[in-house]
Amino acid sequence: MSVTEFGLIKQYFTKPLKNTYVNHLGVGDDCALMSVPEGYELALTTDTMVEGVHFFANADPQQLGHKLLAINLSDLAAMGADPVSATLALTLPKVNEVWLAAFSQGLHELANQFSVDIIGGDTTSGSLTLTIQAMGLIPKGQALKRSTAKIDDIICVTGCLGDAGLALKIEQGYACSIPEQALQQLHQPQPKVIEGLAIRNFASACIDLSDGIASDLNHILQQSGVGACLHWNNIPRSIPLNEYIDKTGDWMLPLSAGDDYQLCFTVSPNKVDLIQIACTQIGVIEAKQGLRILRSNRISELEVKGFEHFS
Amino acid sequence: MSVTEFGLIKQYFTKPLKNTYVNHLGVGDDCALMSVPEGYELALTTDTMVEGVHFFANADPQQLGHKLLAINLSDLAAMGADPVSATLALTLPKVNEVWLAAFSQGLHELANQFSVDIIGGDTTSGSLTLTIQAMGLIPKGQALKRSTAKIDDIICVTGCLGDAGLALKIEQGYACSIPEQALQQLHQPQPKVIEGLAIRNFASACIDLSDGIASDLNHILQQSGVGACLHWNNIPRSIPLNEYIDKTGDWMLPLSAGDDYQLCFTVSPNKVDLIQIACTQIGVIEAKQGLRILRSNRISELEVKGFEHFS
Numbered sequence: 001m002s003v004t005e006f007g008l009i010k011q012y013f014t015k016p017l018k019n020t021y022v023n024h025l026g027v028g029d030d031c032a033l034m035s036v037p038e039g040y041e042l043a044l045t046t047d048t049m050v051e052g053v054h055f056f057a058n059a060d061p062q063q064l065g066h067k068l069l070a071i072n073l074s075d076l077a078a079m080g081a082d083p084v085s086a087t088l089a090l091t092l093p094k095v096n097e098v099w100l101a102a103f104s105q106g107l108h109e110l111a112n113q114f115s116v117d118i119i120g121g122d123t124t125s126g127s128l129t130l131t132i133q134a135m136g137l138i139p140k141g142q143a144l145k146r147s148t149a150k151i152d153d154i155i156c157v158t159g160c161l162g163d164a165g166l167a168l169k170i171e172q173g174y175a176c177s178i179p180e181q182a183l184q185q186l187h188q189p190q191p192k193v194i195e196g197l198a199i200r201n202f203a204s205a206c207i208d209l210s211d212g213i214a215s216d217l218n219h220i221l222q223q224s225g226v227g228a229c230l231h232w233n234n235i236p237r238s239i240p241l242n243e244y245i246d247k248t249g250d251w252m253l254p255l256s257a258g259d260d261y262q263l264c265f266t267v268s269p270n271k272v273d274l275i276q277i278a279c280t281q282i283g284v285i286e287a288k289q290g291l292r293i294l295r296s297n298r299i300s301e302l303e304v305k306g307f308e309h310f311s
Numbered sequence: 312m313s314v315t316e317f318g319l320i321k322q323y324f325t326k327p328l329k330n331t332y333v334n335h336l337g338v339g340d341d342c343a344l345m346s347v348p349e350g351y352e353l354a355l356t357t358d359t360m361v362e363g364v365h366f367f368a369n370a371d372p373q374q375l376g377h378k379l380l381a382i383n384l385s386d387l388a389a390m391g392a393d394p395v396s397a398t399l400a401l402t403l404p405k406v407n408e409v410w411l412a413a414f415s416q417g418l419h420e421l422a423n424q425f426s427v428d429i430i431g432g433d434t435t436s437g438s439l440t441l442t443i444q445a446m447g448l449i450p451k452g453q454a455l456k457r458s459t460a461k462i463d464d465i466i467c468v469t470g471c472l473g474d475a476g477l478a479l480k481i482e483q484g485y486a487c488s489i490p491e492q493a494l495q496q497l498h499q500p501q502p503k504v505i506e507g508l509a510i511r512n513f514a515s516a517c518i519d520l521s522d523g524i525a526s527d528l529n530h531i532l533q534q535s536g537v538g539a540c541l542h543w544n545n546i547p548r549s550i551p552l553n554e555y556i557d558k559t560g561d562w563m564l565p566l567s568a569g570d571d572y573q574l575c576f577t578v579s580p581n582k583v584d585l586i587q588i589a590c591t592q593i594g595v596i597e598a599k600q601g602l603r604i605l606r607s608n609r610i611s612e613l614e615v616k617g618f619e620h621f622s
Binding site: 024025028029030031032033034035036038040041042043044045046047048049050051052053054075076078079081087088089091119120121122124125126127129131133135136138140143145146147206207208223 | 335336339340341342343344345346347349351352353354355356357358359360361362363364365386387389390392398399400402430431432433435436437438440442444446447449451454456457458517518519534
């Protein structure tokens with residue numbers, strides 16, 4: 001960390017360390033120091049949010065602080081990791097204390113909820129660009145990977161799909177009868193950390209849904225060398241999303257829209273009874289490559305589309 | 312990591328893992344996985360470089376890739392850590408394959424030199440903003456901190472001071488007789504990793520010089536609750552820097568200019584003989600608070616000035 005950014009990071013983003021059994025030194029030196037307990041691995045992930053790409057210029061800074069940490073914790077959850085620390089790289093056009101106070105509040109509230117220490121960071125001037133790297137612990141060899149789904153495994157998802165996509169439609173002018181839940185899902189997603197820990201011992205593969213299930217599930221399929229068929233009737237959808245589909249015919253939305261941050265995991269049929277979390281069985285892993293969907297008694301190929309940054 | 316950035320990170324930035332004893336899973340899943348050997352701590356640091364702030368729009372991408380990793384490895388060196396891995400968060404205005412190939416070449420050449428694996432990353436669109444988080448190993452309790460300098464300790468620096476500052480003057484039009492070394496220092500600094508490891512067992516405190524010694528050393532002084540006096544005649548200066556000072560009278564440059572990425576460390580007088588690396592003794596830690604300099608038989612207070620992002 002550079003010396004001159006000290007004040008900002010120190011004032012807004014550092015609190016006394018909570019996880020002192022792993023986080024030995026936080027903000028204030030050239031590096032932070034961590035240890036990893038014997039028998040554990042450290043999971044690391046990094047995600048960036050850019051103004052004008054991931055959020056609008058007038059976005060609520062408290063929600064931004066929440067979401068920036070949430071999308072990183074969601075990656076930890078998808079591996080079954082227990083979050084312990086994070087570093088923060090902030091590029092800011094100027095020092096706006098009101099903005100910083102709200103951003104740090106949103107970030108710290110979620111950090112407190114999951115006992116995450118902010119152990120380091122860097123602050124630079126430039127276009128608003130927010131990066132977190134989050135770290136978590138996993139008992140050695142128990143990480144939930146993408147490459148280990150097996151034929152006949154059941155495909156499950158937590159929560160509902162498509163609500164964040166619906167929220168984007170609402171912000172573009174769609175008149176929704178009950179918009180609150182969808183907007184909450186888009187702007188303040190709850191990372192499924194508890195769920196990731198709860199399925200770690202028996203799920204065969206897992207990914208978090210950041211780009212839409214058609215795109216994200218395909219990564220499990222490709223890396224595991226398998227295919228899948230989803231059942232449209234079983235895709236969990238909120239009441240306002242069903243209303244939206246009835247009005248517009250846009251039934252692909254819950255399959256193609258991103259930003260859901262639910263977990264999609266696979267589990268062997270003989271371990272389905274071990275599932276103790278709220279989730280929905282939406283399909284089955286098959287030997288035949290590709291992703292299909294059964295809808296109105298017809299099976300069709302599901303085109304893989306996710307958000308492409310540079311298309 | 313988001314799914315859609317896969318191609319870029321995979322194509323340009325991933326190689327087979329070298330440090331498989333600590334890096335268990337690299338790019339390609341929701342998280343990377345590391346372990347930390349028993350008896351070791353993990354040092355973590357993050358630094359960002361922004362176009363128009365840290366480098367010009369037409370900067371050589373190969374040098375940028377080198378420097379981005381170098382400034383992070385320099386922070387690891389300052390703690391006495393042995394680098395093992397890094398993650399990369401790239402925000403790019405567009406996909407320019409020529410630029411990416413050169414940037415990744417510069418990054419990988421330095422990564423190979425110090426056996427650093429790139430284990431994860433994120434790619435987003437936006438103004439050019441480059442962030443690395445680097446990780447390294449230190450035997451437990453042996454990290455070189457800023458807060459542990461003692462009265463009467465000798466203050467040492469590796470290399471020469473002010474050459475990167477001189478390079479900026481050269482780029483602003485100063486006619487230097489031998490510009491090569493200074494420009495190399497600014498654009499392709501060599502992180503003092505070997506030196507950090509070599510002094511870890513006996514140095515009392517250490518920091519890397521990113522903002523200029525007047526600013527950086529002051530962090531050791533404040534965090535250790537001590538003061539210091541430097542000896543101007545002992546400040547290591549290159550021949551072209553001395554020429555510059557003779558011509559301009561700007562003797563503060565080697566004390567106030569940043570981007571040197573040398574190590575400044577303190578060592579007890581009875582351990583000076585243990586030093587096996589090339590370095591220069593430039594002053595002494597004193598009980599009296601503040602930073603002073605002895606020059607032309609006069610001791611004066613040295614004003615602390617570093618690069619301020621938001622001034």
